[in-house]
Amino acid sequence: MTNEMRIVRPIEILMVEDNPGDVRLTQEALKGAKVSNTLRVVEDGAAALDFLYRRGDYADAPRPDLILLDLNLPKKNGREVLEVIKQDAQLKTIPVVILTTSQAEEDVLRAYSLHANCYISKPVDFTQFTKIVRTIEDFWLSIVTLPPK
Template sequence: MAVLKPLHPIEILLVEDSPGDVRLTREALKDAKITNTLHVIEDGVLALDFLYKRPPFENAPRPDLILLDLNLPRKNGREVLAEIKSNDSLKSVPVVVLTTSSAEEDVLRAYNLHANCYITKPVDFNQFTTVVRTIKEFWLTVVTLPPK
């Protein structure tokens, strides 16, 4: 069965403060067969500025998918997730929590805040790359994303 590619590039917002994890995510997405644009924001306040198109992000696109770390400076990922999912214009954007925490309370809280899925980041480079490729395959190939 052939998978049809979207007519427009997939806009991915990565909210991640670790330069190493950003680099690994970029590398894992680089070989994607679907055209995608990765926007990287390093803290929760700037992520919300991007999503609400506040300066300096007035021309920011609406993401098709958000990859969100929970442990962020200034405003943590839980607060960002709560705000995204409580906003009528943003709540349909899928949010994948991609974080180092495997604590049951973090998993439960993220799902209670309506995260679309929760993934614990592996520390091993090859495993991390596999996880990002799996996210790409599922969310950008299998799933039908909501219209903008």
């Protein structure tokens, strides 16, 4: 299929984040995105897996094109969620961006050993956080070719 014939649809982003402030900042940063996107948010690791496996309240959930995953989550932490995603033949092709406050070397190494696609430490500064989200958007939604659904 040529680029001219490609059907343009919004990019589905699943954000797994329990901090409402970070969710709000991400929503604001993605509002003016160059690429049409839909940001869906779940607040814990168990809900993330329900969303991905379309269980319970998420029976009609769309398959995400990209996952923004925090590591420090209630119920199931981000490491556990990442491990499940990357071990599942149906889910492992979804790019997972770790977006977390942790800068611990062991967290970085563990995330990459579990096949995270990239690891980004959240800045505490509002302007820097917005810049990071826009950089994620520029790279993952504009430059990279995401796997087909």
